[in-house]
Amino acid sequence: MSAITYIEAIRQAMWEEMEQDERVFLIGQDIGIYGGAFRATAGMLDRFGPERVIDSPISESAMIGTAIGAAMMGMRPVVEMQFIDFIACGFNQIYNFAGPNHYRWGQSVPLVVRGPSGGGVRSSNFHSQNPESIFQHGPGLKIVAPGTAVDARGLLKAAIRDPNPVLYFEHKFLYRRIKEVLPEGEAVGRLGEARVMRPGDRITLVGYGATTWTCMEVAEELAKEGVEAEVIDLRTLVPYDEETVLASVKKTGRALVVYEAQLTLGFGAEVAARLADAAFPWLDAPIRRVAYPDRPVPYARVLENALLPDKGKALAAARELLRF
Amino acid sequence: MAKPSRNWGPLHPAAAEETAERLAKTDLPRERQLEIYRFLRLNRMTEDRLSNLYRQGKVVGGLYSSRGQEAISVGSACALEPQDIVGPLIRNLGTMFVRGVQPREVMMQYMARADGPTGGKDVNTHFGDMKRGLVAPISMLGALIPVMAGVALAGRMQKKDLVALTYIGDGGTSTGDFHEGLNFAAVLNVPFVLIAEHNGYAYSTPIAKQMRVKNIVTRAAAYGIPGEMVDGNDVLAVYEATKRAIDRARSGAGPTLIEAKTFRMRGHAEHDDAGYVPPELFEEWKKKDPIDRFERHLLANGLATEEDLKKIVTEIDEELNREVDAALASPMPPAERAFEGVYCEVGAE
Numbered sequence: 001m002s003a004i005t006y007i008e009a010i011r012q013a014m015w016e017e018m019e020q021d022e023r024v025f026l027i028g029q030d031i032g033i034y035g036g037a038f039r040a041t042a043g044m045l046d047r048f049g050p051e052r053v054i055d056s057p058i059s060e061s062a063m064i065g066t067a068i069g070a071a072m073m074g075m076r077p078v079v080e081m082q083f084i085d086f087i088a089c090g091f092n093q094i095y096n097f098a099g100p101n102h103y104r105w106g107q108s109v110p111l112v113v114r115g116p117s118g119g120g121v122r123s124s125n126f127h128s129q130n131p132e133s134i135f136q137h138g139p140g141l142k143i144v145a146p147g148t149a150v151d152a153r154g155l156l157k158a159a160i161r162d163p164n165p166v167l168y169f170e171h172k173f174l175y176r177r178i179k180e181v182l183p184e185g186e187a188v189g190r191l192g193e194a195r196v197m198r199p200g201d202r203i204t205l206v207g208y209g210a211t212t213w214t215c216m217e218v219a220e221e222l223a224k225e226g227v228e229a230e231v232i233d234l235r236t237l238v239p240y241d242e243e244t245v246l247a248s249v250k251k252t253g254r255a256l257v258v259y260e261a262q263l264t265l266g267f268g269a270e271v272a273a274r275l276a277d278a279a280f281p282w283l284d285a286p287i288r289r290v291a292y293p294d295r296p297v298p299y300a301r302v303l304e305n306a307l308l309p310d311k312g313k314a315l316a317a318a319r320e321l322l323r324f
Numbered sequence: 325m326a327k328p329s330r331n332w333g334p335l336h337p338a339a340a341e342e343t344a345e346r347l348a349k350t351d352l353p354r355e356r357q358l359e360i361y362r363f364l365r366l367n368r369m370t371e372d373r374l375s376n377l378y379r380q381g382k383v384v385g386g387l388y389s390s391r392g393q394e395a396i397s398v399g400s401a402c403a404l405e406p407q408d409i410v411g412p413l414i415r416n417l418g419t420m421f422v423r424g425v426q427p428r429e430v431m432m433q434y435m436a437r438a439d440g441p442t443g444g445k446d447v448n449t450h451f452g453d454m455k456r457g458l459v460a461p462i463s464m465l466g467a468l469i470p471v472m473a474g475v476a477l478a479g480r481m482q483k484k485d486l487v488a489l490t491y492i493g494d495g496g497t498s499t500g501d502f503h504e505g506l507n508f509a510a511v512l513n514v515p516f517v518l519i520a521e522h523n524g525y526a527y528s529t530p531i532a533k534q535m536r537v538k539n540i541v542t543r544a545a546a547y548g549i550p551g552e553m554v555d556g557n558d559v560l561a562v563y564e565a566t567k568r569a570i571d572r573a574r575s576g577a578g579p580t581l582i583e584a585k586t587f588r589m590r591g592h593a594e595h596d597d598a599g600y601v602p603p604e605l606f607e608e609w610k611k612k613d614p615i616d617r618f619e620r621h622l623l624a625n626g627l628a629t630e631e632d633l634k635k636i637v638t639e640i641d642e643e644l645n646r647e648v649d650a651a652l653a654s655p656m657p658p659a660e661r662a663f664e665g666v667y668c669e670v671g672a673e
Contacts, residue, residue: 054512071474073475073482107460108668164667
């Protein structure tokens with residue numbers, strides 16, 4: 001089998017689920033005749049028809065609300081946000097309708113809302129956001145952020161099959177930059193499980209989405225100095241796999257959390273808070289976070305690069321922790 | 325401000341001949357019209373009972389009355405087929421009764437009992453049951469419109485020949501979701517009906533501060549769908565208009581916007597004395613009370629006698645006595661339940 005890109009893996013996941021489950025359908029802007037702004041749905045209109053690949057008016061709230069209604073009827077809608085930034089326009093439907101629905105009256109909402117998040121592509125503040133932590137606050141939601149092509153496919157399949165509303169934050173920087181050979185067969189992933197990407201014993205580096213690779217780059221650099229870092233790809237943010245991260249930090253005694261969302265209350269803040277409590281007896285250094293400063297995303301390359309939590313910043317922070 | 329009546333309201337036998345109420349023409353048989361009468365009374369009497377319980381501190385939180393608007397809930401719901409799905413709002417208790425919700429469930433729900441429809445998890449009409457074709461609302465107005473459009477879409481995909489119906493108040497038509505949802509339903513041509521209850525006030529905001537148009541129904545043209553305005557206090561007119569819209573939707577002709585003109589005869593909720601409403605409006609609309617009008621119609625057209633109607637009312641009264649007592653005697657939920665039920669377990673959907 002040849003290697004495919006992260007975005008192609010996402011497309012494949014949707015295609016395979018549409019083939020084998022007629023309840024699955026797609027709503028989004030420009031996903032039909034155009035095949036999606038990022039080509040995530042290329043060819044799907046021809047294969048599955050306009051009733052299952054729906055080109056929507058510009059109404060994120062209506063797209064998501066309609067999908068909620070269809071999901072309660074037993075369908076399995078997948079809603080595309082052309083850029084995840086626009087999920088803000090459908091906030092109420094996600095946070096107040098989909099999320100609490102099962103808790104309130106016992107009715108499941110098997111909905112997936114997916115789209116490209118993240119920056120590093122010089123697209124400024126409304127095409128580069130990482131808003132996942134705004135939703136991690138919402139009870140009843142599940143939040144996934146795959147970092148590899150294998151997981152992009154496996155976890156999207158799992159998300160579509162999950163009876164709960166799942167927000168699927170893809171990272172657009174990874175769309176065509178990573179290519180992997182996918183496993184044979186259905187290879188449905190499992191939500192709620194982090195993965196140790198690289199074993200180590202001196203320091204734990206935690207990332208998700210694009211920062212999974214930032215952590216891997218830091219680990220490679222440290223390895224040249226004889227320091228083996230353990231890299232964890234969170235993969236699912238909610239429900240959070242605290243056990244895997246805790247087991248690692250108990251072993252290494254040091255934790256650096258790298259995330260592209262804004263520092264304050266970005267998902268890494270929750271990771272750090274829980275470790276500060278549960279890992280306290282094993283810590284040899286404070287838990288540190290390298291994240292995006294609390295700023296909107298600027299346009300100019302020099303400005304954006306100043307803010308992105310890149311390999312240089314993460315490596316410097318890791319070295320500081322190793323000095324404790 | 326008139327105190328809510330502790331009785332179910334006077335019957336008007338003497339007035340029957342002189343002011344024979346001409347309601348909309350209908351082919352509904354006598355039995356069905358008596359059922360409609362029962363649902364109207366059940367709606368009003370249940371809410372009166374809830375109001376009393378609120379005063380006694382046995383019902384807490386928001387208590388929203390649909391007094392004066394019962395014909396809209398009951399008339400519209402009676403036009404639904406068994407496979408249709410409806411999304412009631414807080415002032416559509418009558419709709420829920422027509423769909424088979426029992427007074428016992430309502431009492432248990434309003435008193436947050438463990439064995440009520442949401443087991444203490446949510447308030448007033450915020451409960452549903454897809455098996456009975458009922459979708460629960462959220463408090464954010466308008467949100468249910470795209471959701472019910474989605475129900476209609478799914479019904480079409482599943483070839484279920486169903487129509488989705490929901491409601492919105494005059495205030496709710498100002499929300500973005502009203503626009504997005506109705507436009508979406510229209511563009512996708514789904515089998516969907518929206519009833520806008522023009523009751524004059526959104527909490528304390530009168531219609532003149534809510535919109536510049538006089539009639540909500542004019543907005544139908546903006547979405548390219550038919551609109552119909554109806555006397556919301558004529559239960560037969562509401563029934564007939566809803567039936568037309570539902571039939572149209574079922575035939576594949578898409579959504580309809582119905583505007584039902586009525587008046588909110590109480591405050592926004594039980595705590596609100598509606599002092600901002602000119603008293604003459606209450607006097608004017610009391611004369612158009614939908615239940616009084618329907619009674620006069622039944623009596624004048626020989627569809628019922630006073631005894632028939634008194635019997636129905638007495639039976640409801642006794643039923644409510646039993647169900648209130650049963651609910652009061654039933655347990656509150658255990659505290660541990662607060663932590664449960666956030667997610668649907670895989671396989672349990």
